[in-house]
Amino acid sequence: MSLSLQVQVQVQVIGASPVLRRRRHEMEMETQRCSSMAHLKQLHSRAIRLGLSSDNDAMGRLIKFCAVSEHGDLSYALQLFDQMPQPDAFIYNTIMRGLCRKSHFPMDCLLFYLRMLRRSVSPNRFTFPSVIGACCLANAVEEGRQVHAHVLKFGFGEDGFCQNSLIHMYVGCGALDDARKVFDGMPAPDVVSWTTLIAGYSRCGSVDEAFRLFESMPEGERSSVSWNAMIASYVQSNRFHEAFALFQRMRDEKVELDKYLAASMLSACTGLGALNQGKWIHRYIDESGIELDSKLATTIIDMYCKCGCLEKAYQVFKELPRKDKGISSWNCMIGGLAMHGKGKAAIELFEEMHGQRVAPDNITFVNLLSACAHSGLVEEGRHYFRRMTEAHGIEPRKEHYGCMVDLLGRAGMFEEAKEIVGNMPISPDAGVLGALLGACKIHRNVDLGEEIGESVIELEPNNSGRYVVLANLYANAGRWEDVAKVRKLMNDRGVKKAPGFSIIEFDGVVSEFIAGGRTHPESKELYAKVDEILERIRGFGYVPDVDGVLHDLEEEEKENPLYYHSEKLAIAFGLLKTKPGETIRISKNLRVCKDCHNASKLVSKVFEREIIVRDRNRFHHFRMGECSCQDYW
C-alpha cells in the first residue's frame, strides 16, 4: 500500500500536472497550424500568458518553427533561446539545425555545439547530423574529424544517420578515403549511404569507381535517387551514351521517372543533340504530371535550344507562367537565340525582359553580347556593353570582354578590339586573346596573330585548339616552316588534337561518326552515298577547299581526306535514312570547317533538305543553299 502511494506522489512531483499538460497540448495544436512569424508572435504571447515562457516543451515548439520552417525567422529563434533558463537537448538541436540550414556562417552551429557541451547538456543522436553538416558546409574537415571522435565517444558510432552524415561530410570535403572508411565500417549501409558515396566518387571524377559501387549495391536496394546519382554522374562527365544505356536498364527494371531523372536525361539529350529522345522525355513530363518547376522548364528550354529546335524552346518559354520565369529561363532563351544567330530576336527578348522588370545579371549580358557577336551587330553590341555598367551596374568580367573582342574582331575592327583588351582591369585570359586570335585567322591578320599566338598557347598549353588556329593562320599566309614549328611544339608536348566527330539521331538510336571511320555497319553504303553527294553538288559548282586539305589540322584528323569528314558522313547517313523533305539534324564537337560548310549549303539546295548543324560554338541552319550564319562564324 505504501509503495503504491509513493509512486502516486512521485508522479505528482515530477510529472506534469493535468493543467500543465492541457496547456502544453493546446500550444502543440496551435503551433502545428502556425504559418507565419506574425502568427508565431501571437502564440509566443499566449505561451507567456499561460505561464509557459520557460517551458521547454512549449517553447521548444515555437523555437522549432522559427529556426527550421520555411517562413521562420532564425534570429527570433535565437532571441527565444536566450530567454530559456534550462534549454534541453531538443532545443539546442533545433537551433543548430537552423544555424546549419539558414545561417551564412555554418560554423556558428559548431560554436553552439560547444556551448551545449559547456552547459553540460548531453548531445544525443539528433545532435550530430547538424554539427557534421555544418563542418561539411564550412569545408572544415579537421573540425569534422573531431566531431567524428565525439560521435564515437558519446556512443553514436552505430547510428545510421550519424554515419551517413559523416560520409556526406567527408565526401563534401573531398576526403573520399575517410568517407569510404565510415562506409566500410557499417554493418548494413542503407540506400542513403550507398548513394552518398556514389555521388562522392562521381563529384571527384571517379565515375568508374562510382559505377563499381553502384553495381555492388544489393538487389532491390537502389532507389530512383541512386539511379539518378549514377546517371547524372555519366552526364556530368559527358558520357552520354552510358547515361542512355543505364537509363534503359532502369526503365527495364520498371523504375519510374521523377523530375530529377527527367532533368538528368534531358541534359544527356542536350549533350548529344538527341532531339527525339528529348521530346520523349518532355512528353513524359507532361503526361505523368511531374511538376514542371522553373528549373525543369529551363532544362527543357535548354534542350530544345541546343537540339536545334528554337520554336519548341520558345513555346515552352512562352507557356511558362510569368511567376515561374526566373532569371535563368530568360537567360537560357536569350542564349538560345544567340546560338542560332537570331541577334535581333535576342535583343527584343532582352527588352521584353527589361519591360517586365526582371533584372538582368551578368549571364544575361554574356548571352546578349554573344548574340550580337554571332549576328555581327557591332553597334548594338557596343550599346549594350556600355549599358551593362552604366544602367545596370554590372562590372564586365572576362567573358564580356571576350564577347566584345569576338564581335569587333570578327568585324575586322582590330584597333577597337585591341583597345578593349588594353582597357581590361584584369590581365586578359586565353578566352579573350583566343577570340582575338580567331579574328586574326579569319581576316588573315598575320602580324597581330603572330604577336599574340604564343601567349594564347602558353596560357593554355594543353588546349590543342589554340595550336591549331595559329598553325592555320601561318598556313594561310604560306609560312610553312612556322606551321611545322607549331606542330612540332604540339607534338613535343604530347598535346593531342580532339578527334572530330558528328552525331545524328535516327529512330531512337544515336550514331556517331568520325572522319574516315569505317566501324559503322553500313559504312560501305555510307561512303558510296558521300561519293554520290559530292558528284551531284559538283554539278552545282562545288569545289573542294584544297586550301584546307593540304594543311588540314583544322577540324578533323589530317590523314583523312576532307571528303570523308565526319560531318559529310553524318549528312550521307541522314539522306539515306530519313524521308525526303525531313530536316537533318547533326551535332558535332568541333567547329564546322569551311569545306563542309560549303558542301552543306549546296546539299541543302540540291537535295532540297534543311540541314541543322550544331558545332561547338553555334548553330548553322542550311536551307536553299544559304546558311543562317551568313558565312559569319
Add this chain to the structure above:
DNA sequence: CTAGGGTTAG
C-alpha cells in the same frame, strides 16, 4: 500519459 527532431540525388 516526456514527446518533439536528423542524412542523399538535378
